[in-house]
Amino acid sequence: MEIDNKTKEVLKEFSPQIENFNRRFKILSAILIAIMLFALYAFYRQEKEGHIITGMRDNVVWGLYIANFVFFIGISYAGALISGILHLLKVEWRKPIIRIAEFITVIATIIGPLYILLCMGRLDRLFNLVLYGRIQSPIIWDVIAITTYIIGSFLFLYLAMIRDLAILRDTPGLKIGKFRRWSYKFLAIGYQGTKEQDKQLEESITIMSAIIIPIAVIVHSVLAWIFGMTLRPGWHSTIFAPYFVIAAIFSGTGVLIMAMWFYRKMFHLEKYITKKHFDYLGMLLLIMAAIYGYFTFSEYLTDWYTSETWNARVLKKMFDLHQYGWWFYFSVLVGNLLPIIVIGIKKLRTINNVALVSAIAVLALWVKRYLIIVPTLETPLLPAQDTRMEWVHYSPTWVEWALTMGGVAFFIFAFMMLSKYVPIVPVSLVSKPVEKTEEVEVKPTVETV
Amino acid sequence: MKDKKVQKKKDSSRRDFLKLGVLAGGAVVSGVGLSAIAGNPGSTGEKVKVMTTDGKLAEVDSGMLHSCGSCSSHVSNEEARKGIPGRKFVMVIDLSRCKNARKCISACQNMHYLPKDKEWITVKLMQESEETAPYWMPKTCYHCDEPPCTKVCPVGATFKRDDGIVLVDNERCIGCKFCMNACPYGARIFNWEKPKGIPQEILDRPYNIESGAPQIFGTVGKCDFCPDMTRKGMLPDCVTACPNGVYFFGDLNEDTVTNGSETFRFSELIRDKAGYRFHEDLGTQPSVYYLPPVDRNFPVESGFKGLSDEEKAKYKVTDD
Numbered sequence: 001m002e003i004d005n006k007t008k009e010v011l012k013e014f015s016p017q018i019e020n021f022n023r024r025f026k027i028l029s030a031i032l033i034a035i036m037l038f039a040l041y042a043f044y045r046q047e048k049e050g051h052i053i054t055g056m057r058d059n060v061v062w063g064l065y066i067a068n069f070v071f072f073i074g075i076s077y078a079g080a081l082i083s084g085i086l087h088l089l090k091v092e093w094r095k096p097i098i099r100i101a102e103f104i105t106v107i108a109t110i111i112g113p114l115y116i117l118l119c120m121g122r123l124d125r126l127f128n129l130v131l132y133g134r135i136q137s138p139i140i141w142d143v144i145a146i147t148t149y150i151i152g153s154f155l156f157l158y159l160a161m162i163r164d165l166a167i168l169r170d171t172p173g174l175k176i177g178k179f180r181r182w183s184y185k186f187l188a189i190g191y192q193g194t195k196e197q198d199k200q201l202e203e204s205i206t207i208m209s210a211i212i213i214p215i216a217v218i219v220h221s222v223l224a225w226i227f228g229m230t231l232r233p234g235w236h237s238t239i240f241a242p243y244f245v246i247a248a249i250f251s252g253t254g255v256l257i258m259a260m261w262f263y264r265k266m267f268h269l270e271k272y273i274t275k276k277h278f279d280y281l282g283m284l285l286l287i288m289a290a291i292y293g294y295f296t297f298s299e300y301l302t303d304w305y306t307s308e309t310w311n312a313r314v315l316k317k318m319f320d321l322h323q324y325g326w327w328f329y330f331s332v333l334v335g336n337l338l339p340i341i342v343i344g345i346k347k348l349r350t351i352n353n354v355a356l357v358s359a360i361a362v363l364a365l366w367v368k369r370y371l372i373i374v375p376t377l378e379t380p381l382l383p384a385q386d387t388r389m390e391w392v393h394y395s396p397t398w399v400e401w402a403l404t405m406g407g408v409a410f411f412i413f414a415f416m417m418l419s420k421y422v423p424i425v426p427v428s429l430v431s432k433p434v435e436k437t438e439e440v441e442v443k444p445t446v447e448t449v
Numbered sequence: 450m451k452d453k454k455v456q457k458k459k460d461s462s463r464r465d466f467l468k469l470g471v472l473a474g475g476a477v478v479s480g481v482g483l484s485a486i487a488g489n490p491g492s493t494g495e496k497v498k499v500m501t502t503d504g505k506l507a508e509v510d511s512g513m514l515h516s517c518g519s520c521s522s523h524v525s526n527e528e529a530r531k532g533i534p535g536r537k538f539v540m541v542i543d544l545s546r547c548k549n550a551r552k553c554i555s556a557c558q559n560m561h562y563l564p565k566d567k568e569w570i571t572v573k574l575m576q577e578s579e580e581t582a583p584y585w586m587p588k589t590c591y592h593c594d595e596p597p598c599t600k601v602c603p604v605g606a607t608f609k610r611d612d613g614i615v616l617v618d619n620e621r622c623i624g625c626k627f628c629m630n631a632c633p634y635g636a637r638i639f640n641w642e643k644p645k646g647i648p649q650e651i652l653d654r655p656y657n658i659e660s661g662a663p664q665i666f667g668t669v670g671k672c673d674f675c676p677d678m679t680r681k682g683m684l685p686d687c688v689t690a691c692p693n694g695v696y697f698f699g700d701l702n703e704d705t706v707t708n709g710s711e712t713f714r715f716s717e718l719i720r721d722k723a724g725y726r727f728h729e730d731l732g733t734q735p736s737v738y739y740l741p742p743v744d745r746n747f748p749v750e751s752g753f754k755g756l757s758d759e760e761k762a763k764y765k766v767t768d769d
Contacts, residue, residue: 050666051624052642061626061639121624121639121667125604128623132604139603139627231597231633231731313768323769380635381728382588384768386571392768 001170001193007431011171014423017267018168019175025416032413039406042399043118051121053399059387060377060394065119067369068404070244072112072411073146073223074365077252078259079105080153080216082284084209093280095429096272099422100259102157104252107414109150111407116142118403138229141222149219156208158187162201163428166191180421220245227372233311234303234376243295247365250288254362257281259415261355263424272425275351282343282354289361293336300332310381317375324375327367335364524680526618529658532610533680539613540589540674541697541706541718544742547572547585548693549752551760556690560675562651562662564644569672570687574752574764583749584742587695589687590615590636590672591727591735598628598637607669613701613736614674618658622668629669633731637671640664674698684709693746701736 003011046053056063079102086094117123133140165188168174169181191197224244227235237243257278264273300318303311318328339357342348374394384392396404496508549572557569569589576583592615599607599615606622609615619640629637643666644652652663659677664670675685679698688696689709699706699715706715718724722740753761 050642051639057641058629058638059635061629116625119625121626121669122622125621125623128604128606128621132606132621134603134605137601137603137627139601139625143603226627229601230631231733232630317769377630379768381633382573382635383575384766385573386568386763387766388566388763389766392766 001166001191003167003170004431007167007427008171010427010431011167011423014425014427015171015174018420018423021420025420029413029416032409032416035409036406036413039403039409042402042406046118046399046403047123053397055390055394055396055400057388057391057394059380059384059391060374062119062373062377063394064370064396064400064404065115067366067373068407069112069115069119070223070369070372071251071366072108072115072407073219074244074248074251074369075255075362076105076108076112076149076153077216077220077248078108078256079103079157080149080212080252081249082252082256082281084156084213084216087205087209088213093276096269096425097256097260097277097281098160098429099424099426100263101256102153102160103415103418103424104255104259105153106157107411107418108255109146109153110414111411113146113150115403115407138222138226142219142226145215145219145222149215152208152212152215156205156212159201159205159208160426161422162188162191163193164422164426166193167427168422216248217245220248232376233308233379234314234372237299239295239299243292243299246288246292246295247368250285250292251362251365253281253285253288254358254365257285257355257358258362261351261358263419264351267424269425272430278351278354279349282349282358285339285354285358285361286343289336289339293332293340296332296336310379314375314379317379318371324371328371331364331368331371335361335368524657524659524677526658529616529676530608530610530618532612532614533676534611535702536612536679537701538592538674538679538736539699539701539706539715540592540737541699541713541715541724541740542587542589542737543695543697543722543740544584544586545740545745546693546695546747547587547742547752548747549574549585549756550692551756552690552692553587553687553696556686557672560686561660561664561670561673562644562647563664563670564646567638567640567664567670569638569670572752574749582742584745585749585752586739587687588634588636589737590674591634591733591737592674594734594736595732597631597633597733601627601631603627610676612676612679614676615671616658616673616676617661617669617671619661619665619668619670620656620658622665624667624669626669633728633733637669640666640668640670642666 054063078100079098083094083098083101083105086098117126120126129140129143133143135141165184169184169188174181191201221241221244224240228237228240230236260273260277260281263269300315304315307315317323319325339361342353342357378392378394380392496510498506498508551572554568554570554572557563558565558567561569563569571588573586573588574583575586592613594609594613596607596609596615599609602608603625604621604623606619607615607617607628624639626639629635629639644664647663654663656663656665657677659673659680661670661673675683678685684698684707685696688698691708694708694710697706697708697711697713697718701715704715706713706718718740719738724738724740726735726738753764
């Protein structure tokens with residue numbers, strides 16, 4: 001494939017990123033690998049000794065793991081929804097950031113379901129899901145939805161990468177190993193940039209971006225129904241599916257902004273990722289914060305106003321400063337209002353501030369996931385008696401924290417490795433001229449009487 | 450099922466149940482069980498020394514011995530999933546008689562070889578509001594006719610049988626705990642660790658769905674209405690172990706329930722004593738009925754007598 005000068009120029013700019021493994025990279029990798037190894041050790045202990053070494057007990061049978069699961073599936077929305085929609089709308093400014101978004105999606109969709117596995121008492125019987133699967137169970141809905149989602153988001157990322165892989169294959173003089181060169185050749189599946197190939201690829205990407213949007217919505221709705229389908233206060237809510245979907249877009253946007261900020265700093269991408277990106281995505285974050293806040297308000301207001309006993313007991317724990325109060329107010333007030341205020345006021349809307357409030361919002365959303373799961377389970381219908389204190393009051397153990405940190409470390413590590421493999425900014429896209437959008441020309445009609 | 454209430458054979462079955470009641474075992478002793486209820490079971494006058502599961506020697510009348518329920522059940526998995534034909538089991542718990550003697554709990558643990566910290570039955574001290582009177586309420590699995598737990602099981606490891614019993618197949622269960630969240634009553638218990646304090650001989654036995662023993666690490670367990678006993682026409686162990694006759698067990702088709710020494714027409718008992726089901730509003734249609742705590746046999750405080758410190762502590766737990 002002939003590579004034009006513009007592309008060569010852009011690639012030259014990015015080649016050090018994929019060629020050099022500098023000291024900073026190595027140290028960071030070592031730290032992350034150490035965390036992941038520790039998480040593996042925690043996993044080994046859990047499998048050997050059983051879930052008794054976690055903080056979970058009868059009553060609170062789900063804890064940190066499920067909160068992490070919902071959280072990671074949530075942030076995977078960055079690539080799926082945001083980059084899918086931006087692609088369909090042919091938004092020009094998406095080009096430098098879509099790969100970051102799609103990386104988030106693919107990595108998060110792999111990590112998320114791992115936490116469900118960690119929550120299973122008998123991992124060795126995983127295959128029973130295939131042997132005896134019952135379509136009536138929301139868990140099977142989840143299995144089907146998430147596997148589709150993983151495959152879909154992989155395809156979406158891969159299709160969007162083919163052009164860059166072909167460019168890397170056909171660029172001589174890159175200081176990379178033999179195997180890596182071969183892998184570019186293999187993965188580029190003979191893309192030569194002919195007109196026909198180009199058209200096919202473009203069509204495939206468009207189709208995939210159209211498919212991935214409903215799949216993403218379904219995945220998070222089904223996930224919300226795992227909670228919604230139970231007779232539990234705080235879970236049994238009709239609003240849950242859209243509430244979870246909005247929370248997911250909210251956190252996905254937040255993580256995307258954070259990742260953009262990091263890469264911009266680390267790889268000096270100021271030329272590509274500009275203030276405009278932070279402004280636009282910041283606006284999206286603001287809108288999502290507003291919708292999410294609206295859902296939250298509506299959910300808690302209705303529960304609080306009627307104060308049905310079982311609901312009221314859960315709410316009391318949320319509002320009580322001696323229990324989950326601080327966390328609750330942090331997640332719904334700080335995590336929700338701060339992005340709206342900071343991004344809403346033009347003076348405050350700097351790149352650093354947008355990234356900072358994104359980080360706060362993401363943290364708040366993680367806390368909210370925890371608050372959705374734990375207080376509900378700590379509030380059984382029957383009085384908590386003839387039971388044990390630790391069964392009713394959950395606090396995660398080192399095993400759960402280690403595996404949580406392991407997931408975060410894996411997320412960052414996978415991100416680092418992937419961005420060493422292909423340029424984090426799609427070279428083929430940013431070197432291309434502005435896409436022609438199909439604008440409908442409105443001809444003035446002259447009415448003759 | 451309910452429509453097919455069979456009225457015939459009432460009398461004979463009542464006699465059967467009476468007989469069963471006195472025969473049914475409390476503490477299961479290496480291959481044999483012995484009746485824990487008072488009464489006069491075919492006494493032979495001959496005393497036999499047996500060892501209980503907690504290692505104590507006990508002298509019992511040889512007439513009280515009967516073969517162990519859980520160890521001789523030879524029901525195929527398929528049969529165990531279907532249930533006992535023509536039956537619809539029901540339980541009535543008389544709250545006016547309960548004084549938290551906790552014999553049901555230990556009998557259940559013995560019967561199912563559960564470690565001491567695993568209770569399939571709990572006894573709650575209920576008090577609906579400040580002004581209402583407190584009372585003791587034993588809680589088993591309610592074996593609902595609309596079980597929310599079996600609905601959500603991804604692998605069909607927990608299921609509803611034709612005879613009304615909700616069972617768990619511990620060999621199929623993947624341990625996702627979804628059923629535990631689906632059950633609003635908290636009837637389900639997870640096997641968080643490898644069983645402690647259970648003889649290796651028991652653990653080595655082949656697993657049996659109907660006896661629920663031995664419980665398998667990493668899976669969910671719960672009260673199972675002792676289907677291995679009922680299959681043999683015997684009463685569940687909690688029923689026979691209760692010194693106060695709180696538990697009545699029977700068949701809705703036969704319209705009969707018994708606690709081993711007294712037998713009632715189920716419909717009459719529920720009608721006369723204003724029986725009810727716990728939280729009817731949840732729509733789960735439990736198979737366990739309660740008789741309200743009126744004209745009580747014991748003052749509520751007597752339930753704290755004879756409790757160990759550990760047991761007392763369990764009533765100081767709150768979810769606040």
